[in-house]
Each structure stands twice: as structure tokens, then as C-alpha cells.
Amino acid sequence: MDRRHKEILRRKRVELVLNLDPADVYDGLLSRGIFTNDMIDEIKSSGQRRDQARQLVKDLETRGSRAFPAFLECLHETGQHGLAELLETGDSAPVPVPLPVQPTVIPLSVPENRVDLKLPEIRVAPEKLIPLKPTPLPIAPNKNETEISRTSRTRKDSIQSYKMEASPSGICLLINNVEFDSASELKNRKGSDIDSEKLEQRFRALNFSVIVKRNLKYKQIRHELSVLAKMDHSEYDCCVVIILSHGTEASHNRFPGAVHGVDGPSVPVQIITNYLNGQxxxxxxxxxxLFFIQACGGGEKDTGFEVSPDEVQCTEVRLDEQVDAIPTSSSSDSLSMSDEPDARTTLPTPSDILVSYSTFPGYVSWRDTNKGSWYVETLDSILETNAATDDLATMLIMVNNEVSQISAKGLYKQMPGSFNFLRKLFYFHTLKT
Incomplete structure (x- = not known):
């Protein structure tokens, strides 16, 4: 598209987003070959009418020199003449208004015998001569053009958001493994029921249909995931899987880590995510x-490193509270290191998947038997406070920050993290109370 046309679309973007009905022009742009069916479907999936209008205008800029005039034709054909005239006015190059130029008066030659002529009356004083090429007056800069130059950086609204309009938004499968077979040599996960109840209530409040399964063996975990994958999710906009269990390392080429069934064998996170891929x-x-994994990333304990007081938020009081929650007995059961490590990604990962881990690969994940795990407690709190306003990636950074400032026994630390392969911003569809 011509640069001039791009500038017009950008200057008039506010009016177009507020007033354009994109549904009316889809067929016209499709028949003219400006957009394909896939591109129109992508625009439709960007959200409500204003979101679609914003995305349509942005996409037009990438569709070649025919896109602008074709868009004008579509606006006229669908009765949106006001918007068409708005763009046509912007399309017309302003015609400069010439400054009034007074010609220089040149004295005529006068015969010598015509002494009666009063030459001073027609002679122009030199200081009053007007130049033929007057100095142009300064032109005030166009306000919109000035704003464009200042806002050339990519803005947040240039990233699309996933459509989250279905009710319920989708299925949330929550697997809570608490009591492990003695043959597995894995300890029971005291406090995990607290995590399960918090997340069940939280995701119901976030407009999900929650299915809770407790104490599943290896084959049962895979069976439940298979059942979830075979469901028809056509009427839903999202799917969530939450697993609370022991964890371990696993061979992988996409997502690290694995979670144990109560009988001992573990299911790799990579396989868990594969159940819900496009194929x-x-x-x-x-x-x-979305996958949320509360499980250890390994057996190593993170003692952290010293920082200046400025690096620790003054509002963070969970350090003392967490220490107070630890029983004074010498037993380590009050804070169970109930999960294990992960590996590293090496190959490209399927799109539209986010896996949030409670801890950094290789390290333990702490759980208080009275309050539940640090990760789940913090995640639940952040979702409650921020889900109505912030996108998921931003909230997970908040979780990372808060958990990083907690200490076990005043010494050990934990760092959550995520593998984010979402293509758009994700906002939960919060229910109004």
C-alpha cells in the first residue's frame, strides 16, 4: 500500500474503530481478492466489533496498492459513506493557496516633451517593492502526524487477544494425586487437597467447567487425558489441565518434566500436552x-543469593508468615519436597500452548502441609486479584516475583516459570458478581 494511504488509515484509525461495521465489508474485500477466507476468519476471531475493526484496518496496510481503493468502494457499497468521505478527504493532497503577490510597478519611459507628467505619483518607493518569490509562511504541523511520529513503537493493542466469549469458557481437568502406593516409595502429599480446593473454586469462578480427579495411577492419568481429547470442544474457547503430584525428570524434545501416578510410573509433560494438540x-x-503443573523440577534445593534491601519489596510479608507456618519439630514433613526435575526444550513446540511450572527445572517445589504449595497459593491469589484486568502472561510474572521472595526455614527459595507458546494475549472471561 502507498505510504500516503497508510498514513490516512493511521490518522483516521480512531474514527474507523469507533464507527466501522467490519461485517459489512468482508464479502466485498473477499470478492476483490484483498483478503482470503482464512484472513477474514482470523479477523473475526480477534474479538468484538471494535477489535475486528482495528485488526481489519491494520491488515489492510499489508495488502498492496489495491487495498485502499477497494476498501473505499466497499464502504460506499455498504452505505458507510461518511467513513468513505472521511478517507477520501484525507486522500486528497491539499492544494496550497498562493500568497497574494503584488507585481512590481515599472516606470514607463516618458518623452522629453511630456513634462506635464508627474512621475513621482507612479514611482514606487524601493522599500515597498514586493519580491516575486515571497518567503513561505511557516505551516503548523498536523496534530495527528505529530502523534504518529511519537507512537511509532508497537503498542499493546497491536497484539490480538484470544476469543473468550463462550460460557463456560471450556473444560478444566484437575488431577490431584495425594496418597501414593507404598511400592512407589513416594511420600503422601499432605496439603495438596488445599491446593485442589482452591484451584477448583478459582477456575469455576473464571467460567470453566471443572472436572476433579483424585489419586490417579499412571494409566488412569493417560485415560482421563484421552477422554478429554476426544470431547467436542467446538463450543468452547479454551482448555485447562492442572496436575498436582510428584514430579521427575524425563526424556523429551519439547516440554521438560514428568508427573507421577500414585502407583509410581510417570507421564512426561510432553505427552500430556500432545493429547490436546491440533492433530x-x-x-x-x-x-x-493451558497447563499448570505443581510438581518438583528436581532434587536440588535453591538457597538463593544475597541482594540489597532495595531488591525485596517492602510489602512482602509472606517470608515471616511462611516461616511461622513451619512446625518447630525437626521433621521435614511440614514442608514436603514432593516433586522433581525437568529437562530443556530443544525443538520447536506446538502453538497455542502454555505450560506453567511451579519451579525451575532441576529444583524442588515447596509445599506447606497447612496452607498448600507456595505456587498454588500465590497463583490463586493473583488470579483472584488481577484476572479481570491483566493477561495471563503478565499474571504469571507476578506469581514468579511473589514466590521468589518466600523462604523455607529462612533459607531455601523457589522460582516458578513457564513455557509460553501462545500466539496472542490471553484474558480470562471473568464472571460478574
Whole structure:
């Protein structure tokens, strides 16, 4: 598209977003070859009418020299003449108004015998001569053009958001492994029921249909994931899987880590995510798949490193509260290191997937038997406070920050993290109370 046309679209973007009905022009732009069906579907999935209008205008800028005039034709054809005239006015190059130029008066030659002529009356004083090429007056800069130059950086609204309009938003499968077989040599996970109850209530409040499964063996975990993958998610906009269990390392080429069944064997996180990819679950293609894993990333304890007082938020009081929650007995059961490590990603990962881990690969994940795990407690609190206003990636950074400032026994630390392969911003569809 011509630079001039791009500038017009950008200057008039506010009016277009407020007033354009994009649904009316889709067919016209499609028939003229400006957009394809896939591109129009992508625009439709960007959200409500204003979101679609904003995305349509942005996409027009990438569609070649024919896009602008074709858009004007579509506006006229659909009765949106006001918007068309708005753009046409902007399309017209302003015609400079010439400054009034007074010609220089040149004295005529006068015969010598015509002494009666009063030459001084027609002679122009030199200081009053007006130049033929007057100095142009300064032109005030166009306000919109000035704003464009200042806002050339990518803005947040240039990133699309996932459509989250279905009710319920989707299925949330919550697997809570608490009591492990003695043959597995894994301890029971005291306090995990507290995590399960918090997350069940939280995701119901976030407009999900929650399915809770407790104490699943290896094959049962895979069976429940298979059942979830075979469901028809066409009427939903999202899918969530939460697993609370012991964890371990696992061979992988995409997502690190694995979670144990109560009988001992573990299911790699990579396999867990594969159940819901586009090939195995077509009805979730292009839709966000969210996985939350409360499990250790390994057996190593993180003692952290010293920082200046300025690096610790003054409002953070959970350090003392967490220490107070630890029983004074010498037993380590009050804070169970109930999970294990992960590996590293090496190959490209499927899109529209986010996996949030309670701890950094290789390190333990702490859980208080009276309050639940640090990660779940913090995640629940952040979702409660911020889900109505912030996107998921931003909230997970908040979780990282808060958990990083907690200490076990005043010494050990924990750092959550996530593998984010979402293509758009993700906002929960919060229910109004």
C-alpha cells in the first residue's frame, strides 16, 4: 500500500474503530481478492466489533496498492459513506493557496516633451517593492502526524487477544494425586487437597467447567487425558489441565518434566500436552491450551543469593508468615519436597500452548502441609486479584516475583516459570458478581 494511504488509515484509525461495521465489508474485500477466507476468519476471531475493526484496518496496510481503493468502494457499497468521505478527504493532497503577490510597478519611459507628467505619483518607493518569490509562511504541523511520529513503537493493542466469549469458557481437568502406593516409595502429599480446593473454586469462578480427579495411577492419568481429547470442544474457547503430584525428570524434545501416578510410573509433560494438540484434538485447533503443573523440577534445593534491601519489596510479608507456618519439630514433613526435575526444550513446540511450572527445572517445589504449595497459593491469589484486568502472561510474572521472595526455614527459595507458546494475549472471561 502507498505510504500516503497508510498514513490516512493511521490518522483516521480512531474514527474507523469507533464507527466501522467490519461485517459489512468482508464479502466485498473477499470478492476483490484483498483478503482470503482464512484472513477474514482470523479477523473475526480477534474479538468484538471494535477489535475486528482495528485488526481489519491494520491488515489492510499489508495488502498492496489495491487495498485502499477497494476498501473505499466497499464502504460506499455498504452505505458507510461518511467513513468513505472521511478517507477520501484525507486522500486528497491539499492544494496550497498562493500568497497574494503584488507585481512590481515599472516606470514607463516618458518623452522629453511630456513634462506635464508627474512621475513621482507612479514611482514606487524601493522599500515597498514586493519580491516575486515571497518567503513561505511557516505551516503548523498536523496534530495527528505529530502523534504518529511519537507512537511509532508497537503498542499493546497491536497484539490480538484470544476469543473468550463462550460460557463456560471450556473444560478444566484437575488431577490431584495425594496418597501414593507404598511400592512407589513416594511420600503422601499432605496439603495438596488445599491446593485442589482452591484451584477448583478459582477456575469455576473464571467460567470453566471443572472436572476433579483424585489419586490417579499412571494409566488412569493417560485415560482421563484421552477422554478429554476426544470431547467436542467446538463450543468452547479454551482448555485447562492442572496436575498436582510428584514430579521427575524425563526424556523429551519439547516440554521438560514428568508427573507421577500414585502407583509410581510417570507421564512426561510432553505427552500430556500432545493429547490436546491440533492433530489429536481438532476441536481445539487455534485455541489456547493451558497447563499448570505443581510438581518438583528436581532434587536440588535453591538457597538463593544475597541482594540489597532495595531488591525485596517492602510489602512482602509472606517470608515471616511462611516461616511461622513451619512446625518447630525437626521433621521435614511440614514442608514436603514432593516433586522433581525437568529437562530443556530443544525443538520447536506446538502453538497455542502454555505450560506453567511451579519451579525451575532441576529444583524442588515447596509445599506447606497447612496452607498448600507456595505456587498454588500465590497463583490463586493473583488470579483472584488481577484476572479481570491483566493477561495471563503478565499474571504469571507476578506469581514468579511473589514466590521468589518466600523462604523455607529462612533459607531455601523457589522460582516458578513457564513455557509460553501462545500466539496472542490471553484474558480470562471473568464472571460478574
Amino acid at each position: 489429536n484434538c481438532p476441536s481445539l485447533q487455534g485455541k489456547p491450551k
